[in-house]
Amino acid sequence: MADDAAILSYVTAANIACGGHAGDEGSMRAMLQLCRELGVSAGAHPAYPDRTHFGRRALPMSADEITAFVREQVRMLDRIAREEGVALTHVKPHGALYNQAAANREIADAIARAIVEHDPRLALIGLAGSMLIEAGEAVGLYVLREAFADRAYERDGSLRARDLPDALIEDNLRCLAQAEDILLRGLVTTHDGALVPLRADTICIHSDTPGAAERAAYLRRGLAQAGVEFVSVR
Numbered sequence: 001m002a003d004d005a006a007i008l009s010y011v012t013a014a015n016i017a018c019g020g021h022a023g024d025e026g027s028m029r030a031m032l033q034l035c036r037e038l039g040v041s042a043g044a045h046p047a048y049p050d051r052t053h054f055g056r057r058a059l060p061m062s063a064d065e066i067t068a069f070v071r072e073q074v075r076m077l078d079r080i081a082r083e084e085g086v087a088l089t090h091v092k093p094h095g096a097l098y099n100q101a102a103a104n105r106e107i108a109d110a111i112a113r114a115i116v117e118h119d120p121r122l123a124l125i126g127l128a129g130s131m132l133i134e135a136g137e138a139v140g141l142y143v144l145r146e147a148f149a150d151r152a153y154e155r156d157g158s159l160r161a162r163d164l165p166d167a168l169i170e171d172n173l174r175c176l177a178q179a180e181d182i183l184l185r186g187l188v189t190t191h192d193g194a195l196v197p198l199r200a201d202t203i204c205i206h207s208d209t210p211g212a213a214e215r216a217a218y219l220r221r222g223l224a225q226a227g228v229e230f231v232s233v234r
Contacts (some may be wrong), residue, residue, distance in 0.1 A: 005131055006213035008034050010220040012232045013202070015092045015125075018077040020047035020069065021055025028077055041233035042081060043090035043125070045089055046073035046114075048097050054208075055095035056162065063110040066097070070114035078118070090144070090234040092125035093116050095133070095150045102130035102158065109135045116141065127158045128200045144233065146224040147200035149179040150209055150221055152191040158197060166191045172215050176222040179203050202233075 008014055008081075017023030017030045023045075035042040047055030047070055052073040054190050074091055091100055093111055101108040108126075112135040115122050120141065126132030128145035136143040137227075150169045159169040169175050181187050188198040203223075205216055224230070 003213045004031065004207050005034055005214045007205075007207050008040050009040050010213075010216040011040060011205075012230050013043060013090065014091075015043050015045035015094070015204075016077060017045050017047070017094070018073040020049050020073050021051060021094055022047075022054075025076075025080060028080050029084060030088045032081050036084060036086050037120050040230070041089040043088060043092055043123075043233065044077045045092055046070045046097070046111075047094035047095045055097065058096040058100055063106050066110040067114045067117070070097075070111050071118055074114065074118050074122075086118075087168060088122060090123035090125055098127065098132070099159065101132040101135070102127040102160075103185075105131045105135060108132040108169050109138075112136050112139045112141060121193040125202060127159070128159075128198055139188070142234070144201045145199060146202050146204055146205050147179075147182045147188065147198055149175040150205050150215065153188050153196070153198070155192070155194050155196055157196060160191050168209060170210060171214075172218045175205070175215060176219055179219060179223060180226050180228075182224070184226060200231075 010084055014035055026059045050057055078088050097155050101111050108131040116139050122141040123134035123144055125144045125146050132134050133143050152166050154160055182200050186199050187195050190193055
């Protein structure tokens with residue numbers, strides 16, 4: 001929680017765990033209060049209901065089941081947000097659910113359907129170039145294509161699996177260089193040195209990576225100096 005609070009000083013949007021992989025009413029309320037105080041856009045971060053593996057293990061669930069638990073998690077956070085006078089702005093799936101939705105249209109559609117059923121005004125954040133973006137667009141959601149400063153890429157634009165070498169990028173200079181390449185040049189260098197096109201609207205960093213708060217501050221300063229304009233999710 002301490003790192004999460006520190007990170008909020010440097011970002012424009014926060015993805016808040018809402019009971020699937022992590023989070024409870026107390027943590028949700030605390031993060032929403034900080035978002036309100038700091039002017040940070042607050043969004044739901046639903047995941048497979050798997051706290052043991054922090055939502056980073058795929059579970060065998062039907063599309064209807066996925067729609068139901070995503071909708072339930074978003075509703076829980078939205079209820080608390082309303083009590084705190086905060087309007088949610090977006091939904092971004094977490095972990096295995098996010099990665100599966102990037103490549104599996106049925107799962108992507110299930111997530112998009114859950115958002116539409118709850119509130120079609122919410123934006124959907126998904127991996128740039130993925131099926132999740134396509135699914136959101138198909139049902140009329142406002143979508144934001146996401147890229148990562150602290151994760152390595154494969155040549156097909158997917159994120160390198162966390163159990164493989166060099167999947168996480170913890171060097172701040174390298175994170176900044178990757179974010180600048182994506183935002184200013186529309187390119188990313190893959191883990192094996194290839195340059196591939198990548199167009200994104202938003203850059204993500206993970207709060208559970210060591211040194212995350214310092215990294216967020218470093219990226220904010222570096223990107224501002226490079227001329228990047230920071231705006232909140234509408």
